[in-house]
C-alpha cells in the first residue's frame with residue numbers, strides 16, 4: 188500500500204514554509220498599524236459628529252462590513268490600476284500601472300477592512316473613558332490633542348486591547364487570502380511547494396500547525412501586555428496590611 | 438486678582454447664572470454658599486470654560502477676556518492660570534498619585550520629568566501623602582484622593598484655585614483632613630474661590646462670603662456680616678435651614 192499520509196514530511200517541511208512567515212507577519216502587522224490609524228480617525232469622526240465626513244465614514248464602515256474580504260481584494264486589485272489609468276489619461280501623467288508592487292493592494296485592502304471593524308471597538312473604548320479625567324485635563328489647560336494623547340488614548344487602549352488583539356489574530360489568518368493579488372505569503376508558498384510532490388494534505392497540516400502556534404504565541408503576548416497595562420487594577424500594596432485586607436475582602 | 442463681570446450662562450432656556458459680578462483680590466479666600474441647584478458649580482466652571490458662558494467678562498490680573506469673543510488661546514490662558522478641585526476628585530485612574538500631580542507640570546507647563554517629580558513630591562508631602570505617592574487612586578481613600586487633587590492644583594501654582602464642594606463626596610470622618618489642607622493653603626496666601634456647605638469652615642477661613650441663589654449673588658460680606666446679621670430674607674432662611682449653632686461655636 189502506498190504511503191497515504193507522510194507524517195515525517197509534515198514536520199520536515201516546516202522550516203521551508205517558515206521562510207515565508209515574515210511576509211505573512213509583515214502583511215498582518217503593517218495593515219494592523221494602518222487599520223488602527225484608520226479606525227481611530229473613523230472613530231473620532233463618529234464621536235465628534237463631523238458633518239460630511241461622518242456620512243462618508245458610515246458608508247465606508249457599512250461597505251467594509253457588508254462585503255467579503257476576498258471581493259474587496261479583487262476590487263482593489265482591479266480598481267487601483269484603473270483609477271491610475273484614468274489619472275494618466277486626464278492629467279497627462281505617466282504612472283506605470285504594472286509597476287505597483289502587489290503587496291500594496293493587499294496592505295491597503297486589509298488596512299481598510301480591519302480599520303472598519305477596529306473603528307467600532309476604538310469608538311466604544313474612547314467613549315468608556317472616565318469623563319472626570321478628561322475634564323481634569325481640560326481644566327489644567329491641555330489642548331484637545333494633549334487630552335487625547337495623554338488621557339483618552341492610554342485609557343482607551345486598556346479597554347480596547349483584548350478586542351484589538353483578536354483582530355490582529357484574525358488578520359494573520361486572513362493574510363492567506365493575499366494570493367488573490369498574487370502575493371506569495373505562507374499559504375500560497377505552501378501550495379507552490381506542495382505541487383512539486385502533490386503532498387497537499389501534508390502541506391495543509393503543516394500550515395495549520397504553524398498558524399496555530401503563531402496564534403497561541405500572540406495570544407500569550409497580548410495577555411501579558413494587557414496584564415502589565417492593568418497592573419494597578421490588581422496590585423496589592425505590600426506595605427499596608429489594611430489595604431491588602433480591604434482588597435481581599437472585595 | 439480675578440474679576441468676573443456681568444456673567445451669564447444658559448443651558449438652553451434654563452438661565453443658570455444671571456449677571457454675576459465678583460472680584461477676588463490676590464491672597465483672598467471667597468466662599469460661595471447657597472442651595473444646591475442654584476448654579477454655584479456652573480459659575481466656577483464658566484471661569485475656566487468647562488462650560489461656555491453666553492456673555493460677560495473674565496479678567497485674570499491684566500488679561501481680560503470677553504467671553505463672547507474668547508479664542509482658543511484665551512481659553513487655554515484662563516485654564517492654565519486657574520486650577521480646579523473637583524467634587525468627585527477627577528484623578529486620572531491609571532496614574533499614581535505622583536503621576537497625577539506631575540501630569541499638568543509635564544504636559545502643560547513643559548517642565549522636565551525629573552523636576553516635575555521633585556515638585557510633585559514636595560506637594561504630596563505638603564498634603565500629608567508622603568507614604569502614598571506610588572498608589573493608584575483606587576488604592577486611596579476618598580480623603581486621600583481629594584488631597585492628591587489639591588496637591589495637583591497647588592503644584593500648578595495658578596493665580597486662583599477653584600474648589601467645587603471639595604468635601605461633599607467624602608465620608609464624614611475624612612472631611613477634616615481635607616479641610617485642614619485647604620486651610621493651610623489659605624494661610625499661605627493662595628487666592629481661592631470655594632463652594633462649600635461646611636459652614637463653620639467657611640466662616641473660619643473666608644475673607645468674604647457670597648450667598649448665591651437661583652443664579653445670582655443675593656448677599657455678600659464678611660463671614661461675620663453674612664452669618665451673624667444676614668440682611669437678606671433668603672439668606673436668613675437658608676442659614677436657618679442649614680441650621681448651624683453659630684452662637685455656640687468657636
Ligand SMILES: Nc1ncnc2c1ncn2[C@@H]1O[C@H](COP(=O)(O)OP(=O)(O)O)[C@@H](O)[C@H]1O
Nearest residue numbers: 448451453471472473474475476477478479480
Ligand atoms: N450640563 C448641563 N446641562 C443642562 N443643565 C445643567 C447642566 N449643568 C447644570 N445644569 C443645571 O443648572 C442648574 C445649576 O446647576 P449647578 O451649577 O450644578 O448647581 P449647584 O452647583 O449650585 O448645585 C441646575 O438646575 C442644573 O440642573
Ligand SMILES: [Mg+2]
Nearest residue numbers: 477478479602
Ligand atoms: Mg455643585
